Amino acid sequence: MEETLCSIRDIYRSIRNFELDFQKEHDLSLNEGMLLCSLKEGKHSSGEIADMLGLTNSNASKVIKSVEDKGFIKRMLGEGDKRQMYFCITNEGKDKLKEIKCEDAKLNAVLSEIRGKN
Numbered sequence: 001m002e003e004t005l006c007s008i009r010d011i012y013r014s015i016r017n018f019e020l021d022f023q024k025e026h027d028l029s030l031n032e033g034m035l036l037c038s039l040k041e042g043k044h045s046s047g048e049i050a051d052m053l054g055l056t057n058s059n060a061s062k063v064i065k066s067v068e069d070k071g072f073i074k075r076m077l078g079e080g081d082k083r084q085m086y087f088c089i090t091n092e093g094k095d096k097l098k099e100i101k102c103e104d105a106k107l108n109a110v111l112s113e114i115r116g117k118n
Contacts, residue, residue, distance in 0.1 A: 026100055027070075031055065031063045036072060036089060036097050043076060043086040072096055 019030040026033065031053055038044065038052045050060035064087060067073050072093030078084030089097075 026096070028096070028100075029063070029066075031059075032067050032070075032072075033100055035063055035067050036093050036100075039073060039087060039089040039093070040097060043088040045084060045086055049087065067093075 022033065023029055028036075034053055035049060038049060044052070046060055046064055047057065049055075049064060050057045053060060053063070055063065064073070068075070068087070070092075072090055073087050074090050076086045076088055078086060
């Protein structure tokens with residue numbers, strides 16, 4: 001059990017270090033980046049976004065607001081139910097996602113580091 005906990009600690013540390021580097025380089029938190037990835041295929045409600053990101057509705061709302069303020073997503077009224085709000089990625093958000101793709105190599109290095117410790 002101790003070895004498992006130590007491995008989990010190392011995984012958390014590696015992910016946290018990746019997130020700090022990611023935020024410095026892209027001015028986005030990891031959740032904000034994952035939100036952009038979630039919206040690249042289409043529009044989603046805030047509840048759907050919360051489920052996709054594994055966040056509470058309250059935390060998802062904060063992430064949505066932050067990314068919306070940066071101009072990377074926009075709100076849309078539901079077609080059938082005008083009370084329903086959906087979010088979709090903007091052209092600026094798509095450009096940001098293209099920029100982030102270069103992070104794949106860094107993520108692979110983090111994952112290799114994690115695997116090497118297990």
